[in-house]
Amino acid sequence: MTVxxxxxxxxxxxxALGSAIAAVERGGADLIHVDVMDGHFxxxxxxxxxxxxxVKRVARVPLDVHLMITDPDRYIDAFAAAGASMMxxxxxxxxxxxxxxxxxxxxxVKAGVVLNPSTPVVALEQIAGDVDFVLVxxxxxxxxxxxxxxxxxxxxxxxxxxxxxxxxxSAPIEIDGGIDHNNAARVVAAGARILVAGxxxxxxxxxxxxxxELKAAAMAALTxxxxxxx
Ligand code: DX5
Ligand code: ZN
Numbered sequence: 001m002t003v004x005x006x007x008x009x010x011x012x013x014x015x016a017l018g019s020a021i022a023a024v025e026r027g028g029a030d031l032i033h034v035d036v037m038d039g040h041f042x043x044x045x046x047x048x049x050x051x052x053x054x055v056k057r058v059a060r061v062p063l064d065v066h067l068m069i070t071d072p073d074r075y076i077d078a079f080a081a082a083g084a085s086m087m088x089x090x091x092x093x094x095x096x097x098x099x100x101x102x103x104x105x106x107x108x109v110k111a112g113v114v115l116n117p118s119t120p121v122v123a124l125e126q127i128a129g130d131v132d133f134v135l136v137x138x139x140x141x142x143x144x145x146x147x148x149x150x151x152x153x154x155x156x157x158x159x160x161x162x163x164x165x166x167x168x169x170s171a172p173i174e175i176d177g178g179i180d181h182n183n184a185a186r187v188v189a190a191g192a193r194i195l196v197a198g199x200x201x202x203x204x205x206x207x208x209x210x211x212x213e214l215k216a217a218a219m220a221a222l223t224x225x226x227x228x229x230x
Contacts (some may be wrong), residue, residue: 001193001222002193002219002222003188003192003193003194003195003215003218003219003221003222004030004031004172004193004194004195005028005029005030005031005194005195005197005211005214005215005218006029006030006031006032006033006064006174006194006195006196006197007024007029007032007033007196007197007198007201007202007207007211008033008034008035008144008176008196008197008198008201008202009021009032009033009034009035009055009198009202010033010035010046010144010198011144011145011198011199011201011202011203012202012207013202014047017051017054017055017058018058020202020207021055021058021059022058023207023208023211024201024207024208024211025059025060025061026208027207027208027209027210027211027212027215028211028212028215029061029211030061030194031061031062031063031064031085031086031194032055032059032061032062032063032064033064033066033176033196033198034047034051034052034055034063034064034065034066034084035047035066035068035141035198036048036052036065036066036067036068036069036075036079037068037069037141037142038068038069038070040069040070041068041069041070041090041092041093041141042068042141042142043142044142044143048075048078049075049078049079049081049082050082052065052079052082052083052084053082053083055083056082056083062085062086063083063084063085063086064084064085064086064088064174064194064196065079065084065086065087065088066088066114066135066176066196067079067087067088067089067090068090068141068142069093070093071093072089072090072093072094072100073094073096073099073100073103076089076100076103076104076107076109077107080104080107080108080109084109085109085110086109086110086112086132086133087104087109087110087111087112088111088112088113088114088133088135088174089101089104089111089112089113089114090113090114090115090116090141091113091114091115091119091123091124091127092116092119097113097127098126098127098130101113101127101130101131102130105132110132110133111130111131111132111133112131112132112133112134112135112174113127113131113134113135114134114135114136114137114141114176115134115135115136115137115155115159116137116140116141117137117138117139117140117149117151117152121155121158121159121162124159124162125162128162128163128165128166128168129166129167129168130168131163131168131171132171133171133172133173133174133194134159134163134171134172134173134174135173135174135175135176136152136155136156136159136173136174136175136176136192137152137176137177138152138175138176138177138178138179138187139176139177139178140177141176141177144198144199145198145199145203146177146178147178148177148178148179148180148183149177149178152175152177152187153186153187153190154190156173156175156187156190156191156192157190157191159173159191160173160190160191172192172193172194173191173192173193173194174192174193174194174195174196175187175192175194175195175196176196177196179195179196179197179200179214180197180200180214181200181213181214181217184214184217184218184221185217185218185220185221186221188218188219188221188222189221195214195218197214200214201214
């Protein structure tokens with residue numbers, strides 16, 4: 001059992017993405033998290049398939065593409081072709097979520113479903129057995145650098161229980177928003193296994209080191225304490 005760290009390039013210098021990615025990879029990044037925003041679902045506009053294609057050329061770890069857009073069905077083919085290994089879509093915009101999840105899988109991409117902070121876990125009830133992962137937003141999506149919403153911790157526990165009830169014990173929970181070395185161990189203890197971090201990594205003086213330290217903080221929650229070790 002391990003925890004994966006997914007640095008979000010939203011907080012990196014877009015003029016120097018190649019070196020930003022290389023630095024976090026040296027620090028042990030497991031994935032590169034790519035935030036796609038359309039100015040409709042969220043009040044910000046970021047990047048599209050051409051940038052993902054360029055990032056794919058330089059990244060050595062898989063790309064985790066988070067679609068914060070109102071009409072993901074129109075773009076999943078393009079992001080798969082651009083090099084996404086994981087793609088997540090928001091339940092809030094998808095009346096036909098089952099179809100979208102299976103369309104992503106049919107492209108050979110791992111399919112994730114995302115819940116905004118105000119979206120109840122029950123929204124996943126009928127899809128929990130189909131997903132490859134669930135992304136719990138711990139801030140309202142749209143911007144990096146926001147504060148972690150504490151209630152997200154119990155939400156991760158609830159999602160874990162739902163996935164287990166659905167028999168989907170291998171689907172990991174990803175958490176995104178306000179993650180740093182202070183709360184990493186807590187969210188891992190709650191059940192998160194993929195930690196997204198933007199500002200805590202790319203606004204740190206040394207992103208390579210920040211990645212390594214975040215991973216160590218996260219992994220500490222999985223390591224038995226000395227008193228319980230034999
Ligand atoms: C927020 C994005 C996040 C963001 C996280 O809408 O989905 O991935 O980059 O940034 P931090 O870690 O700074 O909250
Ligand atoms: Zn994200």
